Amino acid sequence: MEAELMKPEIEELLRFCPRLPTLSGVALRIVKMAREPEIDIDQLAALISKDPALTVKIIRAANSPLLGRAQRTRNLQQAVMLLGLNSTITLSLSFSLTNSLKRNESQRQGLEHFWRRCLLSALACRELGRQCKAGALEELFLAGLLHEIGVLVLASVFPERYPALLDASSNHEGLIAQEREHLATDHGEAGAWIMREWGLPDYIPLATAAIHNPQAMDTPESLHAFIACVGLSGYIADIYLETDTESATASAASANECGPALDRAVLSTVLLQVANSLPEIEELFEMSFMSCEQVNGITDEARELLVMRYLQLLQHASEADRKASELERTAVQLQEMARRDPLTGAYNRRYFDEMLSQRFEAATRHQQPLSLGFLDLDHFKMVNDRYGHQAGDVVLAGVAKAISSRLRGDDFLARYGGEEFVLLLPNTNLELAQRILERIRAHIETEEHTVAPEHMIRITLSAGAAAHMDGSRISNKLDDLIRAADRALYLAKRQGRNRVEVAE
Numbered sequence: 001m002e003a004e005l006m007k008p009e010i011e012e013l014l015r016f017c018p019r020l021p022t023l024s025g026v027a028l029r030i031v032k033m034a035r036e037p038e039i040d041i042d043q044l045a046a047l048i049s050k051d052p053a054l055t056v057k058i059i060r061a062a063n064s065p066l067l068g069r070a071q072r073t074r075n076l077q078q079a080v081m082l083l084g085l086n087s088t089i090t091l092s093l094s095f096s097l098t099n100s101l102k103r104n105e106s107q108r109q110g111l112e113h114f115w116r117r118c119l120l121s122a123l124a125c126r127e128l129g130r131q132c133k134a135g136a137l138e139e140l141f142l143a144g145l146l147h148e149i150g151v152l153v154l155a156s157v158f159p160e161r162y163p164a165l166l167d168a169s170s171n172h173e174g175l176i177a178q179e180r181e182h183l184a185t186d187h188g189e190a191g192a193w194i195m196r197e198w199g200l201p202d203y204i205p206l207a208t209a210a211i212h213n214p215q216a217m218d219t220p221e222s223l224h225a226f227i228a229c230v231g232l233s234g235y236i237a238d239i240y241l242e243t244d245t246e247s248a249t250a251s252a253a254s255a256n257e258c259g260p261a262l263d264r265a266v267l268s269t270v271l272l273q274v275a276n277s278l279p280e281i282e283e284l285f286e287m288s289f290m291s292c293e294q295v296n297g298i299t300d301e302a303r304e305l306l307v308m309r310y311l312q313l314l315q316h317a318s319e320a321d322r323k324a325s326e327l328e329r330t331a332v333q334l335q336e337m338a339r340r341d342p343l344t345g346a347y348n349r350r351y352f353d354e355m356l357s358q359r360f361e362a363a364t365r366h367q368q369p370l371s372l373g374f375l376d377l378d379h380f381k382m383v384n385d386r387y388g389h390q391a392g393d394v395v396l397a398g399v400a401k402a403i404s405s406r407l408r409g410d411d412f413l414a415r416y417g418g419e420e421f422v423l424l425l426p427n428t429n430l431e432l433a434q435r436i437l438e439r440i441r442a443h444i445e446t447e448e449h450t451v452a453p454e455h456m457i458r459i460t461l462s463a464g465a466a467a468h469m470d471g472s473r474i475s476n477k478l479d480d481l482i483r484a485a486d487r488a489l490y491l492a493k494r495q496g497r498n499r500v501e502v503a504e
């Protein structure tokens with residue numbers, strides 16, 4: 001579950017960097033308290049009260065409809081109770097970390113954008129978590145807020161080189177690639193490292209490392225939704241910050257499709273909720289974003305683009321589905337065609353051979369009788385000679401159709417060759433096979449075939465049958481069964497045709 005370890009020389013650089021972001025004493029003590037198994041409300045309130053700015057914020061947060069509590073209180077102790085211990089700690093951490101880190105003037109230069117992105121990510125993360133029930137909301141807020149903190153770390157450790165890398169990268173993936181190439185680390189790794197140094201709860205560095213380097217991480221299943229929210233939150237923040245709303249929205253939509261995707265309505269709701277929460281967050285975190293009109297304009301545009309993108313996706317998906325089922329249907333049709341004799345529509349010899357060995361094995365295994373019958377048209381040559389080959393074809397097709405109409409679902413008719421058919425009768429003993437063949441023979445005898453305009457003829461057939469797994473009739477070999485049925489047919493022909501004989 002641990003990320004690939006940071007290179008020791010990089011860790012050393014980070015550890016001994018004098019400009020590294022530091023936490024205030026109160027923030028550090030809150031972090032320490034967060035790790036204790038038993039936390040006392042009074043102790044926590046006492047600690048928060050040491051920082052007057054933090055106290056005001058916690059009271060304000062407790063009264064904030066944004067955080068889902070609409071009760072009024074002016075008292076820190078009550079505020080902590082209203083928020084609950086866990087939320088108070090997490091919110092205090094969010095406030096103190098932002099404050100401590102923002103206070104460092106040398107690092108503030110050019111980092112307004114960074115902090116805006118952090119806060120927007122925090123809001124989006126919290127909202128995503130609310131929509132997909134991915135964990136405690138304040139923890140999501142904190143994780144969203146801090147997941148890019150590694151940028152601050154790298155900016156502090158490499159003050160000369162890092163701004164150029166930031167400039168040279170057009171997006172988040174690009175920045176990570178640049179960092180790995182030039183600094184042998186990335187801001188995900190650096191962020192996770194400093195969070196562990198500060199002693200933040202493990203799930204926060206873990207989520208940070210996992211979203212920046214998913215291949216190197218084996219994260220517990222229970223954190224997957226949490227991590228997905230943190231990962232997506234930065235893309236949602238970019239929708240508000242990037243000048244090209246369209247491409248930022250497309251990136252957010254693609255990032256969403258990579259994880260346990262949320263539906264478009266949920267993403268639209270998240271965008272709206274983030275926009276609604278901005279004024280409150282601006283106040284709580286003392287930061288200005290953009291005008292309400294600007295925010296609403298961006299949100300409307302992004303929501304529209306999201307809807308359009310999803311509609312396109314749905315359209316592509318249903319088109320792909322339609323094509324796939326068409327292909328499947330065609331494949332089935334082609335396969336069926338490849339098994340059939342084109343003239344008679346009966347199965348062909350190749351498929352019959354395949355089926356015969358399968359059925360023979362199954363009959364042997366289940367000890368069930370299997371009968372095989374050969375059916376051969378009588379004096380068929382005369383039909384060809386007298387009425388022509390085409391007329392012969394008509395008769396062959398008519399006979400096949402007539403035989404098929406007399407069969408059950410499991411029976412299997414194939415054209416064995418020329419004017420000879422073969423019939424496979426699973427679960428049928430010889431006596432029954434004889435009766436079936438007799439019925440077919442009698443039916444064919446009465447069938448009329450049109451061989452020329454207004455000229456009908458009748459034809460007869462002879463049949464011979466043999467059985468496998470029928471009392472004492474157990475052929476060990478398939479060839480014996482075929483030979484026995486063939487001999488019976490020969491006998492039927494010799495005995496005068498238009499009759500059925502069975503192998504003894």
Ligand SMILES: Nc1nc2c(ncn2[C@@H]2O[C@H](COP(=O)(O)OP(=O)(O)OP(=O)(O)O)[C@@H](O)[C@H]2O)c(=O)[nH]1
Nearest residue numbers: 376377378379380381382384389390392393418419
């Ligand atoms: N029209 C047509 N005739 C075929 C086809 N396949 C085989 N035949 C003909 O079937 C006839 C079979 O003749 P024979 O083997 O002498 O058998 P028969 O005339 O039926 O006589 P018995 O089987 O002894 O009753 C030949 O004339 C073949 O040309 C086909 O696909 N279409």
